[in-house]
Amino acid sequence: MVDLSQYLPILIFLGIALGLSALFVFLPMGVARLTGAHNPTAEKLSEYECGFPAFEDSRSQFDVRFYLVAILFIIFDLEAAFLFPWAVSLDMTGWPGWITMMVFLGELAVGLAYAWKKGALEWE
Known part of the structure; x- marks a missing residue:
């Protein structure tokens, strides 16, 4: 028979975390309703950006190149995070560590060259 008593502290921790999360979400909403701070008006419910009304539809699609540049930024940011350690x-790693990192950097360079060749980094 399996002894599941080892998992009791984890379950207690998860229960406390769930309770605190629910408290932090629902307590401010309840206090706002009880104190009268919940008073939605048309002006409060209107969307704004930097103090100005929205210029376009909020559900407009972004150009796919925006996402490609964002993904490339994340990839090269992670590369920098791997280079320091x-x-x-x-x-301590010696030549095998150096060769492995050069292969990694080469793969990233090939990916960047491919994206560049396909025109993913060109803006019109």
Whole structure:
């Protein structure tokens, strides 16, 4: 028979986390309704951006190049996050670590060249 008593602290932790999360979400809504702060008007419910009314439909689609540039930014940001620990531990990893990182950087360079060749980085 399996002893599940080891999982009791985890279940207690999850229960407390769920309770606190619900408290932080629903308590301010309840207090606002009880104190009268919940008073929606047309002006309060109108959308705004930087103090100005919205210029276009809020559900307009973005150009796919925006997402490609965002993904490329995330990829190269993660690359920078991997380069620092690699550089610090290069004396311990030696040539195998250096070769592995060069393969990694080469793969990223090939991906960037491909995106560049396809015109993903060109704006009109």
